[in-house]
Amino acid sequence: MTFETIMAGFGGQGLLFSGKVLAHAALIEGKELSWLPSYGPEMRGGTCNCSVIVSDDPVGSPIIAHPNILMVMNEPSLDKFEDTVATGGIIFVDSSLIERKVGRDDVAAVYIPATKMAKDMEATSLANMIILGAIVAKTGCVKCETVSNALRETISARKANLLDLNLKAVEAGIKFIKG
């Protein structure tokens, strides 16, 4: 099984980081993986994305043409990537930031008010981790508990005080799917 995920939105929303946590979780599970950021003049407020492939087989190209998982945290990213999603794929939409609905009927859509949920739990910048929790709970690309371990190993020393909040955010995303 191969999961090809694109996470896209504005710079500063933590998309590269949530991708890194997913990649690290795959590493912990001994899976094959690649993580590729968009790089360039992006900065806070600019568009930004990363591609994460998690697979049982060695990864060929790290570039994803047709993701089967798409996570979008702004409308330009939904506009840009919606048509590229593989048939049967799932689009995770931060519905507190994106008003419109997914226009395709051959893909599934999960609307999660992640930014609002993050605000409510006083973790404003952690909407990315809430959606990550939802992705793993919905798709099983890695195990939910591995994400927590990956977070513990990935979070920088400078932000170690935010570990618990990050863990809670992931948990909230998992709960949103599993109820």
Next chain:
Amino acid sequence: MSSKVLMKGNEAIAEAAIRCGCRHYFGYPITPQTEIAAYMSKRMPKIGGTFLQAESEIAAINMVYGAAASGRRAMTSSSSPGVSLKAEGISYLAGADLPALIVNVQRGGPGLGGIQPSQSDYFFMTRGPGHGDFHIIVLAPATVQEMADMTRLAFELGEKYRMPAMLLADGTMGQMMEPVVLPEDTVDPESIPATKPWATTGTDMKRPHNIVNSLYLKPEELEKTNLERFGRYAKLEREECRWEEYMMDDAEVCVVSVGITARVSKNAIVAARKEGIKVGMIRPITLYPFPKKPFAKAAENVRSFITVELNMGQMNEDVRLATNCSRPVAMCNRVGGMIPSVDEVLASIRKEAK
């Protein structure tokens, strides 16, 4: 055995270099390789090494010259426009027969170009980047693991043949993360100069002093140094060519690609095989010396070759040379920072298989 860690290609090069005993890094920031310098700036001070952000690329390469002359493992890294600036110093390193590691994480050109991935320095690097008759060893990694492994190989081959060695990657390879097993940290940096009898390590008043120089005003002498050097190149070409063959056993079409495009090509080959097309790939790992042998062999069996590259057909010429133009060599390329998609490569394969 050490375990797998998750690292960017650029970071893997930096950590691997340190583990290979490199304690002297001189550089100047430029996207998409700046992570190498950033990593070195954090690590080198902690292990008694030198990280120095020079005032320019030219200064950095000449600092490498000095450190290499004293027998140390030294390196610099840059991206395409920065490597143009280093060309003078690379020529001096080659003229003084000094081993050193130069990393080029290519971006689109010419000029300042862009910052997205490219392979358009292929000619520039494989034909000897600078004035005069010379070559440098050029290695082309296609995985983060190879970024680490080839860092060691570049130091070792460079020292064995007394010449600069280059890791020629592209922006994607530098930026992507993959699991990597780093080389064991077994090289004592202090032990390296003693293995180089030509190095300026200090005579201790016990031997005549060594001179590291590239100036020979007598043409008879200069000719001699050139011929001796090309003798070493001939040995390098005989003994050190490296390449990977993928699904070549029954191939009728042969894709030729390196770096990121080799990975895109692998996906396209898997897809083409599902359609019943007999296609394989030769992935050159040493670009200088170019591995001619597998191409001569493949030319006997395949109908045509396709080079998949991020330039206007530079490696395409080497494939024609290696096959004596005995088979058509098609091209599937994008430039300026664009990368051909799997579908584009697949279309190209289908066309050649008809």
